[in-house]
Every structure is written in C-alpha cells, then in structure tokens.
Amino acid sequence: xxxxxxxxxxxxxxxxxxxxxxxQPGSLKEALEIKAEYGRDITIAAGTTDLFVAxxxxxxxxxxxxxxxxxxxxxxxxxxxxxxxxGAMTTHLALKExxxxxxxxxxLQAAAADVGSPQIRSRGTIGGNIATSSPSGxxxxxxxxxxxxxxxxxxxxxxxxxxxxxxxGPKQNIMGPKEILTEIEVPLPKNDSxxxxxxxxxxxxxxxxxxxxxxxxxxxxxxxxxxxxxMGSAAxxxxxxxxxxxxxxxxxxxxxxxxxxxxxxxxxxxxxxxVRGTKEYREDVAFETMINALEDIESRRG
Amino acid sequence: MQITLRVNGEERTLDVTPxxxxxxxxxxxxxxxxxxxxCGKGECGACTVIMNGELTASCLVPAPQAxxxxxxxxxxxxxxxxxxxxxxxxxxxxxxQCGFCIPGMVLAGKRLLDENPNPNEEDxxxxxxxxxxxxxxxxxxxxAVMMAxxxxxxxxxxxxxx
Amino acid sequence: MANNKYDVKDYYCKxxxxxxxxxxxxxxxxxxxxxxxxxxxxKVTGEAVYPNDITFEDTLYLKVKRAxxxxxxxKDIDISEAKKVKGVVDIxxxxxxxxxxxxxxxxxxxxxxxxxxxxxxxMGDALAVVVAENKEAAIKAxxxxxxxxxxxxxxxxxxxxxxxxxxxxxxxxxxxxxxNLDRGDVEAAFAESDIIVEKKYQTQFIDxxxxxNEAGTAFYDExxxxxxxxxxxxxxxxxxxxxxxxxxxxxxxxxxIQPTIGGAFGKKExxxxxxxxxxAAIRTGRPVKFTYTREESMITQSKRHxxxxxxxxxxxxxxxxxxxxxxxxxxxxxxxSSGPAVVHKGMYHATGPxxxxxxxxxxxxxxxxxxxxxxxxGFGTTQGAFxxxxxxxxxxxxxxxxxxxxxxxxxxxxxxxxxxxxxxNHSVNAEETIKRxxxxxxWKGGQKE
Numbered sequence: 001x002x003x004x005x006x007x008x009x010x011x012x013x014x015x016x017x018x019x020x021x022x023x024q025p026g027s028l029k030e031a032l033e034i035k036a037e038y039g040r041d042i043t044i045a046a047g048t049t050d051l052f053v054a055x056x057x058x059x060x061x062x063x064x065x066x067x068x069x070x071x072x073x074x075x076x077x078x079x080x081x082x083x084x085x086x087g088a089m090t091t092h093l094a095l096k097e098x099x100x101x102x103x104x105x106x107x108l109q110a111a112a113a114d115v116g117s118p119q120i121r122s123r124g125t126i127g128g129n130i131a132t133s134s135p136s137g138x139x140x141x142x143x144x145x146x147x148x149x150x151x152x153x154x155x156x157x158x159x160x161x162x163x164x165x166x167x168x169g170p171k172q173n174i175m176g177p178k179e180i181l182t183e184i185e186v187p188l189p190k191n192d193s194x195x196x197x198x199x200x201x202x203x204x205x206x207x208x209x210x211x212x213x214x215x216x217x218x219x220x221x222x223x224x225x226x227x228x229x230x231m232g233s234a235a236x237x238x239x240x241x242x243x244x245x246x247x248x249x250x251x252x253x254x255x256x257x258x259x260x261x262x263x264x265x266x267x268x269x270x271x272x273x274x275v276r277g278t279k280e281y282r283e284d285v286a287f288e289t290m291i292n293a294l295e296d297i298e299s300r301r302g
Numbered sequence: 303m304q305i306t307l308r309v310n311g312e313e314r315t316l317d318v319t320p321x322x323x324x325x326x327x328x329x330x331x332x333x334x335x336x337x338x339x340x341c342g343k344g345e346c347g348a349c350t351v352i353m354n355g356e357l358t359a360s361c362l363v364p365a366p367q368a369x370x371x372x373x374x375x376x377x378x379x380x381x382x383x384x385x386x387x388x389x390x391x392x393x394x395x396x397x398x399q400c401g402f403c404i405p406g407m408v409l410a411g412k413r414l415l416d417e418n419p420n421p422n423e424e425d426x427x428x429x430x431x432x433x434x435x436x437x438x439x440x441x442x443x444x445x446a447v448m449m450a451x452x453x454x455x456x457x458x459x460x461x462x463x464x
Numbered sequence: 465m466a467n468n469k470y471d472v473k474d475y476y477c478k479x480x481x482x483x484x485x486x487x488x489x490x491x492x493x494x495x496x497x498x499x500x501x502x503x504x505x506x507k508v509t510g511e512a513v514y515p516n517d518i519t520f521e522d523t524l525y526l527k528v529k530r531a532x533x534x535x536x537x538x539k540d541i542d543i544s545e546a547k548k549v550k551g552v553v554d555i556x557x558x559x560x561x562x563x564x565x566x567x568x569x570x571x572x573x574x575x576x577x578x579x580x581x582x583x584x585x586x587m588g589d590a591l592a593v594v595v596a597e598n599k600e601a602a603i604k605a606x607x608x609x610x611x612x613x614x615x616x617x618x619x620x621x622x623x624x625x626x627x628x629x630x631x632x633x634x635x636x637x638x639x640x641x642x643x644n645l646d647r648g649d650v651e652a653a654f655a656e657s658d659i660i661v662e663k664k665y666q667t668q669f670i671d672x673x674x675x676x677n678e679a680g681t682a683f684y685d686e687x688x689x690x691x692x693x694x695x696x697x698x699x700x701x702x703x704x705x706x707x708x709x710x711x712x713x714x715x716x717x718x719x720x721i722q723p724t725i726g727g728a729f730g731k732k733e734x735x736x737x738x739x740x741x742x743x744a745a746i747r748t749g750r751p752v753k754f755t756y757t758r759e760e761s762m763i764t765q766s767k768r769h770x771x772x773x774x775x776x777x778x779x780x781x782x783x784x785x786x787x788x789x790x791x792x793x794x795x796x797x798x799x800x801s802s803g804p805a806v807v808h809k810g811m812y813h814a815t816g817p818x819x820x821x822x823x824x825x826x827x828x829x830x831x832x833x834x835x836x837x838x839x840x841x842g843f844g845t846t847q848g849a850f851x852x853x854x855x856x857x858x859x860x861x862x863x864x865x866x867x868x869x870x871x872x873x874x875x876x877x878x879x880x881x882x883x884x885x886x887x888x889n890h891s892v893n894a895e896e897t898i899k900r901x902x903x904x905x906x907w908k909g910g911q912k913e
Binding site for chain 1 (some may be wrong): 321
Binding site (some may be wrong): 329330333334335336337338339340341342343346348375376377378379380385389392393394396398399400401403405408434435436437449 | 500501503504506507508509510511512513514516519596602672673674675676677724725726727729755757759826
C-alpha cells in the first residue's frame with residue numbers, strides 16, 4: 001500500500017552494552033540454574049506488564065534478564081480430584097477463558113476478567129501477579145480466599161507456601177534469592193460454594209484497585225462450613241480476614257448480622273490514604289461491600 | 303541479539319536489545335508508525351497490536367519476547383489496498399476524530415469481532431476497554447464496531463449463498 | 465506551491481470534508497447532509513502522519529533535563545559526564561544561547577533554558593537540551609547531568625503567593641493580573657434582597673490529556689536560512705511569531721508545518737518542543753526529533769486552572785436574582801500562558817446564562833510553583849459553571865423553589881445584556897434548553913422523595 005515518504009525505517013544504533021545477559025531458557029531446569037547463579041542480580045521477565053511500567057525509560061539499567069516467556073511447561077491449568085494446579089506463566093486471559101475453571105472458581109475467574117484491560121490480560125501472568133506482591137494485585141485476594149498455596153522452586157529443591165504466609169509487605173514476599181515461583185495450587189471446594197468478587201476503582205478498566213474484595217463460602221446444607229474472605233488495597237499486603245471467617249463458619253446465612261460483620265471488617269483492615277482513596281473511604285467501602293456480598297450471596301442461593 | 307518475527311505477513315529479522323520495546327521496533331525499525339505511543343505504560347491502548355492472535359500493548363513487550371511472533375498492525379489490515387469492514391465502519395460512523403486512538407480501537411474491534419461476531423453494546427465496551435479516546439468519541443466508536451458486525455453478517459450471508 | 469491558485473471552496477472540499485455520495489460533490493450545501501471526514505481513511509489505515517511519525521535520514525534525538533526543584537536558583541550545571549556518553553552530539557545550556565529571548569502566549573515570561581543564577585519556577589523548566597544519535601544515549605546523558613541549586617520556598621497555594629511575606633516568583637510579584645467588573649448598584653441591590661447566599665467553591669487542576677504527547681521534528685535549511693518545524697500547535701501563526709522573536713529570526717525564517725494532530729483541547733496552544741527543536745536543528749545542521757513522554761507532558765505543559773470562586777448572591781423572595789458579587793482567584797502556576805484571559809473570561813461568565821442587573825467582580829491570576837495553567841475547553845467558564853450552578857441550587861433550596869423553575873425565571877432572553885454589557889440579540893436558547901431538559905428527563909419539580 002501507499003506509504004508516506006515521511007515514514008522511514010530507521011534503526012537507531014544499538015549499543016548492546018548496557019545489559020550483560022539476556023537469558024531466554026526453554027525449560028524450567030535451565031531457568032532455575034540461571035536463577036541459582038545470579039540470585040537477586042537477575043530480573044525475571046514474565047508478562048512484563050509491571051516491569052516495563054516500573055522501568056519506563058530506565059530499562060537499560062537492568063543488567064541481567066531472565067525471560068520465562070518461552071517456558072511452555074509453566075503454562076497450564078490442570079485439574080485433579082482435590083485441586084487445580086496452575087502454571088505460573090498462565091495469563092489472566094487464559095484464566096478468564098478457561099472452561100474448566102468456570103463454575104468451580106468463579107471468584108478467581110471474575111478477578112482475572114477485571115485485571116487491567118484485554119491488552120494487559122493477554123500478557124500478564126498469575127505468577128507475575130503473585131511475585132510482584134502488590135497490595136492491590138487483583139488475583140491475590142481470590143487466591144487467599146480459596147486458600148491457595150504457591151510452589152517455590154530452586155535448582156534441586158522446592159517448597160510450598162500458603163498464600164496467607166507469602167506476602168510480607170508492599171511488593172515484598174518470602175521468596176528467596178534463588179527461588180522461582182512455578183505453580184499455584186488451589187484446593188477444590190469440598191461442598192457447594194458461592195462467591196462474591198468486586199473490584200472498586202475509579203474506572204471499570206485499566207485501573208489499580210482502590211479496594212478489592214473476595215468472599216468464598218462453602219455450605220454444608222444450610223450452614224457455612226468454610227469461609228474465605230480477603231481484601232486488597234486494604235492493608236500493606238492483601239489480607240485474609242480470618243477473624244471474620246470464624247464469625248461466619250457454622251452459621252446459616254439468615255443468622256448473620258450483616259451490619260455487624262461490616263463493622264467488624266472495618267476494624268480488621270488497615271488501609272492507608274493514597275492517590276486512589278483515603279483510609280476513611282476504604283473503610284466505608286469495605287463496610288458496604290461486606291453487606292452487599294452477603295446480600296448478593298443470599299439472594300443467589302435464595 | 304537477533305530476533306525474527308512476522309509483521310503483517312512479512313518475515314523480518316532484526317537486531318534488538320532486551321530493552322527494545324516492541325513498540326519502538328515496529329515504529330522505528332520497521333517504520334510502521336500507525337502504531338502510536340500515548341502513554342508508554344499500557345494504560346491507553348494507542349500502541350495496540352495483535353500479537354499471536356491477542357490484543358497486546360506493544361509498549362510493554364520486550365522485543366526478544368516477540369521472537370517468532372506473528373504480529374498484525376493497523377497497516378496490515380488493509381494490506382491489499384481494500385479496507386477491512388471495520389475500517390469502513392469507523393469512517394462511515396464518524397468515529398474518527400483526532401485519530402490517534404483509532405489504530406488501537408480498530409484492532410481491538412477487529413479482535414472482538416473475530417471472536418464474537420454478534421456482540422452487544424456491553425461486549426463492545428468490554429472488548430474496547432483497554433483503549434482510551436480523549437476526543438470522547440466513544441459513542442460513535444461503539445456504533446462503528448456494531449456497524450462492522452452487521453456488515454460482516456451481510457458479507458457472510460452472501461458468501462454462504464454462493 | 466506559492467504560485468498555486470486554489471479557490472476556497474475547493475480547499476474546503478478536499479481538506480476538511482469529503483462528500484459521501486457521488487454527484488453531491490457539486491453541491492454547495494453541507495448542512496443537514498451526512499459528510500464523511502476527508503482524513504478518516506488515512507487515520508483508520510495508520511497512514512496519517514502525526515508529528516512523531518516523521519523521520520528523516522540521520523535524525524538526531526532530543527531529551528531535556530528539567531528542573532530538579534519547583535522553586536530554586538540554578539547555581540551550577542555540570543554536563544561533563546553527560547558529554548562522554550557515546551552518541552551524544554550536543555548538550556545545550558543557557559550559556560550557549562545568550563541571544564535567545566523568553567517566550568509566552570500572552571506575556572513572554574518563560575525561559576527557553578534556565579541559566580546559572582536564574583530561577584527554575586516549576587518542575588517543567590528546561591535546564592539543558594541533550595542532542596544524541598539515539599534516544600537511549602540522550603536519556604542516559606540527560607540523567608548524568610548534575611545540577612546544584614539554592615532552594616527557595618515552594619509556593620503551591622495562590623493564597624500563600626498573595627501574602628506580603630511570600631517570595632516573589634517573578635520580579636513583578638505574584639499577582640499576574642487583576643480584572644474588575646462592575647455594573648449597576650450592587651450595594652443597593654443586596655440591601656433590597658430577601659435572601660443572600662455566600663459560598664466558596666474550589667476547582668482542581670485538570671490535564672487536557674490529548675492522546676498524543678507534544679512532539680516534533682525540525683530541520684534547518686542553511687541555504688535559505690529557514691528552520692522548518694513539523695509540530696502540532698493550535699496557534700500556527702502565533703507560535704511562529706513567538707519562536708521567531710525568541711530566536712531573533714524574521715518570521716519568514718520560521719516555517720511551521722502542521723501535521724495531523726493527535727488531540728489538543730487547549731494544551732497545544734502553548735509552545736512546547738518547538739524552540740528547543742529549532743535551536744538544536746540550527747546548531748547541528750541535522751534533522752532533529754523531540755517527543756515528550758506522557759509524564760513530561762503532564763509536568764511541563766499547561767493545565768486547566770484550579771480556581772477558587774467566591775459567589776455572593778442576593779435574590780428576592782419571589783425568586784429573582786438581584787445582586788451578584790464574585791471573586792475568581794486562579795492558580796496560573798509558574799507562567800502566564802493564557803492565564804490572564806482565562807480568569808477574565810471566567811469572571812465575565814460568573815452568572816452563566818442567568819440575568820443579573822447588578823454585578824461586581826474581581827479576578828486574579830496568581831503565580832505559584834505549580835505547573836502553569838492555560839487553555840482548556842471552556843477557558844475559565846467551566847470552573848465558573850460549577851460555582852454558579854451550585855449557587856443556583858443552594859438559592860433554590862433556600863427559596864423553597866423548584867430549581868428548574870428558579871432557573872427558568874432568571875435566564876437570558878433576546879435583548880438581555882451580559883455582565884460586560886453585550887446585548888444578546890439572537891440565538892438565546894436558555895429557556896428552550898431548560899424546558900427541553902425538563903421534558904426529556906421527566907422532571908418532577910425536584911422534590912425530594
């Protein structure tokens with residue numbers, strides 16, 4: 001087709017000296033070996049939707065790169081009798097589209113559908129979301145609610161960490177310098193369950209959560225047999241609100257005092273003032289959200 | 303380092319660094335400036351391309367991750383000189399104002415219709431939610447995607463009849 | 465090109481709109497017809513050329529080192545390390561361009577580069593221009609420029625700026641401009657009013673945020689002595705004149721070519737990349753290109769003014785506006801830009817579409833160390849609208865009147881005159897508009913349920 005004469009192909013000179021290593025291993029084994037050698041001196045590139053934002057105009061300052069994008073063995077969603085195992089390089093889009101997840105983990109799937117935008121979901125990964133450990137990470141609250149655990153591997157060794165023990169501060173976690181997050185395991189609900197997910201932000205898309213909320217309730221007949229409640233952007237890490245879960249377990253829905261539980265949620269979280277919202281706003285929204293969640297679940301189970 | 307990728311059907315081999323953004327590679331090395339940079343941080347969708355079949359913010363992709371990829375940019379949509387129905391619809395619906403978001407919008411619309419030929423307005427809004435227009439032309443942009451869906455249906459039925 | 469004769473109609477047809485249906489091209493009538501945009505096809509194919517899409521062979525890339533503090537004297541600037549970066553062609557500081565003058569849309573108060581001993585007044589002030597073979601080298605060199613400053617009090621609040629002991633941001637003080645408005649006998653009208661409402665309103669900074677950041681390419685034609693600049697601007701000829709005076713060139717030596725613009729909304733009224741590009745093009749003799757990042761665009765270029773508005777309004781108990789007193793304090797940021805005109809226009813529209821016989825107002829544009837404010841859709845009246853419409857609602861509530869009815873009986877009609885004495889002789893549709901809105905919205909009198 002016609003092309004304006006003002007549009008040229010123009011390769012700028014590439015210095016190629018500012019990075020030392022770019023590793024793009026095709027297997028997890030190789031990746032673990034590289035990570036073992038470089039430890040914290042290597043930057044892991046997964047979907048790069050956070051990395052490229054954080055390093056805008058400073059990408060050349062990253063010396064060593066470990067690109068996991070070509071490791072196909074980290075991209076899967078596998079069901080067994082007791083749980084689902086998700087490879088760390090599985091994208092938000094794959095989670096959202098997964099037929100197998102549908103019905104079983106509606107809250108996780110709804111959260112994946114609310115991440116960023118189509119352009120972000122096609123690239124961003126569940127492993128990246130977890131390892132970045134942002135207090136507002138959208139997948140993190142459902143993973144806490146579903147009591148997921150994460151597989152952390154080093155060359156030759158691996159360990160499992162419960163989601164609620166993983167996050168230690170804003171963008172901080174328990175991962176060691178040689179470890180790579182490789183798999184997420186989520187137990188299947190034992191009984192019939194209902195869930196509620198909401199992401200509060202200034203817009204519906206392309207927004208970092210001002211608050212996100214996930215509630216998963218398992219029922220044994222009418223009584224709640226297990227509760228998983230977690231919130232994001234409500235504390236320095238995504239938090240599981242165990243105390244409230246305890247208040248729910250053993251009760252039937254009509255025995256619950258929604259307002260009292262809402263008040264309790266307010267007490268259990270520790271939000272801060274930031275550009276997305278004030279502490280007070282977040283507390284009020286947390287209160288309302290808890291009430292809405294219970295009402296919604298109640299109406300659906302009707 | 304070198305990568306090889308297919309852009310709009312043409313195979314290209316290029317020298318890159320890990321910190322060469324796919325966006326710069328397409329705009330500068332390949333001169334395909336229909337792909338725009340609005341924010342550089344994945345927030346606006348102006349740099350949208352379709353990479354391996356999915357909408358992608360090219361400003362957030364390190365070039366080596368595009369090695370072996372199949373990429374469609376706005377320039378590839380009417381490569382044979384004939385406008386895609388979605389491009390026609392954008393013109394006819396008056397959806398084009400300053401035009402800076404349009405390449406991304408058109409590709410997002412195309413990707414949506416490829417998957418869902420009968421979208422409702424809500425589907426279109428969701429499919430285009432990664433693209434910002436600051437002339438506030440959303441209403442007509444949505445009209446354009448719906449119009450394209452209708453056009454494709456008519457075309458499809460004609461083809462089936464043959 | 466210069467000898468090309470074209471008639472206006474032809475130009476209109478080719479460049480602004482294109483007729484949709486064959487045979488209609490001969491028609492002179494466009495109103496009421498569906499007309500396709502002439503440039504839409506270029507835009508949907510990616511073919512349209514925006515400033516950042518232009519590349520010449522051998523293009524050099526610019527990056528600008530910006531202020532390190534919102535209000536400080538520049539004591540020293542060290543470019544020695546930056547110069548060592550491979551690929552750097554030139555680093556321009558104020559001492560290299562002593563002949564270059566300040567620029568500005570209304571008042572020429574913006575320095576092209578802040579020199580040693582001079583002040584940076586907001587985070588967008590330019591300290592040095594780096595010219596390099598590629599963007600990467602330009603970024604690296606920019607980040608290696610070392611700057612020493614003597615910090616001054618940062619003034620972010622226009623009320624602080626107006627205090628006697630506040631340091632002067634500009635030599636003539638912090639109140640850039642004062643406008644007055646006085647019509648009728650405001651004192652007497654307030655005395656006759658049954659209800660008086662006095663309120664303070666505050667609006668915030670808003671970035672126009674066009675999709676395309678400021679960008680441009682320039683090339684100096686040495687033989688002709690003409691600098692060609694391909695960059696977006698909303699005031700082609702004003703920008704040309706401003707660049708020419710700043711660089712001490714004749715206007716004919718500055719040629720601005722307007723490519724397709726990726727939105728502006730007021731933000732591209734001000735000079736942005738233009739003068740830096742021209743200087744770099746002239747010094748290097750090579751084509752140069754400069755594109756702002758989004759962050760740079762937000763920090764450096766104009767915003768919508770945050771305006772503090774005081775409205776004091778008197779009404780009769782049957783709901784007629786008697787007297788209105790208003791005060792507009794606009795935070796114009798570090799430089800004037802369109803500020804003097806924005807607060808002026810805002811104040812003259814202080815009562816919006818409502819007729820008030822007695823009105824008095826004062827407005828100030830005040831310098832602070834915030835990003836400067838200029839034009840944005842509405843030009844001061846948008847801020848005013850928030851204040852007067854809120855004021856009308858509050859008045860209606862005090863009067864226990866339907867807010868729509870209260871508005872209806874106070875709007876302009878043919879023959880009304882505005883606060884600055886303009887007679888409205890045609891197209892006065894306020895009443896019709898309000899009635900239509902009431903009808904379409906199923907207005908039920910604004911009763912609380």
